[in-house]
Amino acid sequence: VLSTELRKASKRMSCSKRYKIQKKVREHNRKLRKEAKKKGVSKRVKKDPGVPSSAPFKEEVLREAEQRRLQEKEKKKQTKKEERAQKRKKEKEAASKETEPSAKKARQVKKIPVAPDKNSKQYLCSQLNKVIDASDVVIEVLDARDPLGCRCPQLEQSVLQREGNRKLLLVLNKIDLVPKENLEKWIQCLQQEFPVVAFKAATQIKDKTVQAKKSRIVASNEVLDKSRGAACFGSSCLTQLLTSSAAETENDAPLKVGIVGFPNVGKSSLINSLKGILACNAGIKRGTTKSMQEVHISKNLKLMDSPGVVASPSNPAFSMALRGLQEEDRESALEAVRALLKQCDKTQIMLQYNVPDFRNSMEFLSLFAKKRGYLQKGGVPNMEQAATVFLSDWTGAKLSYHCNGQANHSPPAYMSEAVVAEMQNGWDLNQLKTGNNETLKGNNVTSLIPKCFICCLTAGLLSVSDISEGKPVEADLHDDNEVRPTCTPTVQLLSLIFYISPCLPGKQHSVRFKSVPINISVSTDDAYDFNTDFK
Structure with a gap:
């Protein structure tokens, strides 16, 4: 027999006591309801029954309701974010006030470190x-x-x-x-x-x-x-x-x-x-x-x-275009395409991009944009996109060229x-x-057809102070494919440029050298006459 010390107390109670507790609970809940009614507290909100299936435009109504719900949710989220930011700002200001002396704080101006521009x-x-x-x-x-x-x-x-x-x-x-x-x-x-x-x-x-x-x-x-x-x-x-x-x-x-x-x-x-x-x-x-x-x-x-x-x-404009070093804007891209087309074999360009005969660079870009589907609103050819693609092909390996x-x-x-x-x-x-x-x-390339290309060193910058305030030297490629560049004294020009006969079946490609005088000559004529250039 267990002793009375180890025996647990029983949870049983008399019925009168249990009924009395239940009565007290009912009276307490009734009292709480009366106080809530006096304060004007409404009853429990009933559940939204939703839009009935028979209602017209049910999907539109539900979509608008969902959008309003998401907007309210985003607004609450943004509000909380701003509150947290203001709180952190106040804490930092309070901490700085405690650590810094008042006289030093009056003289000091807070400077925000500026990150360097990596493209400069x-x-x-x-x-x-x-x-x-x-x-x-x-x-x-x-x-x-x-x-x-x-x-x-x-x-x-x-x-x-x-x-x-x-x-x-x-x-x-x-x-x-x-x-x-x-x-x-x-x-x-x-x-x-x-x-x-x-x-x-x-x-x-x-x-x-x-x-x-x-x-x-x-x-x-x-x-x-x-x-x-x-x-x-x-x-x-x-x-x-x-x-x-x-x-x-x-x-x-x-x-x-x-x-x-x-x-x-x-x-x-x-x-x-x-x-x-x-x-x-x-x-x-x-x-x-x-x-x-x-x-x-x-x-x-x-x-x-x-x-x-x-x-x-200070490098010539055509030299910058041939090496892919021109500035990244629309005018520079169009000028680079114009210089490259003067150097390229017209027949090879027509076969490479499957375009008909063209007279100048703008007509080529227009035909190329229509061929690739680079069109703007109203069917206008996107010249800038076509020029960018052509320059990337030149930089890559799609267009073959080399200097002797x-x-x-x-x-x-x-x-x-x-x-x-x-x-x-x-x-x-x-x-x-x-x-x-x-x-x-391992190099098995033997039958590449070179393009007309001038060989010269390219001037570079090792400090920004070396940039001259003058305009870049410009040169034009005339109809007879004679390049008349001008360069700075630090750039050595080799005045040799080769001409290549057109690719005719059964004939060998001949290369002839011709001396080129150095002169400043700018021309606005962009016409390209294949019959004149490659007689």
Whole structure:
């Protein structure tokens, strides 16, 4: 038998007590209802029965009701957000009043830091100088289609004149777009000044996660590696060259290599190809890279990506158009298309875009816009969109062109024999020659038809103070395809331009050279007579 201490109390009660409690509860609820009635509190809101099915325009009524409900909800949310912001602002002001002395607070003016404009020329020049200062080796990337036009004399002079034993290396990118014979001529020409590496960057590199997923499927990976965009040539030669140079550094410090050059020459694509993954954003649109970015290739090798060199406004307008360096506005785009059409073979343009014969650039853009469906309201052709697409095709690989290699190329004034010997010293030139020969074996492009193209250096800016206040130099391409450019003293013009006979079946393409006098000549005639130009 359990003791009375461990036994629980019973919950049973007498009926009179239970009835008494229920009566008290009823009286209490009645009292609460009377007080609520005196205060004017309405009864419980009845549930909305909704719109009956037989009502006309039921869907419209429900849609309007839902819109009002969402608007009220958004208004309440915005009100709460503003209240929280005001509350935080008051708390910050109260905290600043407590911490700062009253006299100091009266004198001090609160300054809000302004973020730098990453599209400004001053910011881009500062980032480029930052890359050059931090580099042990500077790689200037050149487009193999126009190597001389991608060289910046101001950039090369700045690298050679700075303190420290910096080495300058040239990389000919996009070698898959030019014939092998022409590429060999350019390598022999440029090797008289700096070591040259032939390179073809891969353009279909994905990020690390996507690449890991695709590696499990063998069949699709094999097809991807055989494609033109996934192929990469010259990466092993360039990596071995930089690795051997990194082994000679003091204190086992990593070799810092700065990648510089004009926009759209393939700087970021080169880094991605050496890294093997998508480390830097790359695209056809210029200005993708805005600031300095470091990429570690190995323990002893580190690459630094940089924004493109800002082209000087003193360059000829047609030269800026041919290299894709014109300003991004409507007038500049139309002027660039006009300059490019003067350089291109008219027959090839008609076959490439499937348009009929045209007389000038405006008529071509009109036909091209109608062909692609770039129309505005009322069926008006969108010239600006057509010009943008044409310029992107020129920058990419849709329109084939290249400059012939210069056999008798005279080096610039800043390239003395002592400077050339210093730049060649420290590199294994035999290994470089062997690597370039292996790279050229994979280049099967032999039958490209070149366009009329002038070869000249392009002036660049390393500081905003170098910008001249004068207008950019303009030049016109006349009906006889004679280019009469004018350049600054720092830009060296090679007064050679080649003419190509029309592509006739069964005939060889002949190339003849003609000297071009330097003169300022501006013409507003945009007519293009194919029969006159290519007799």
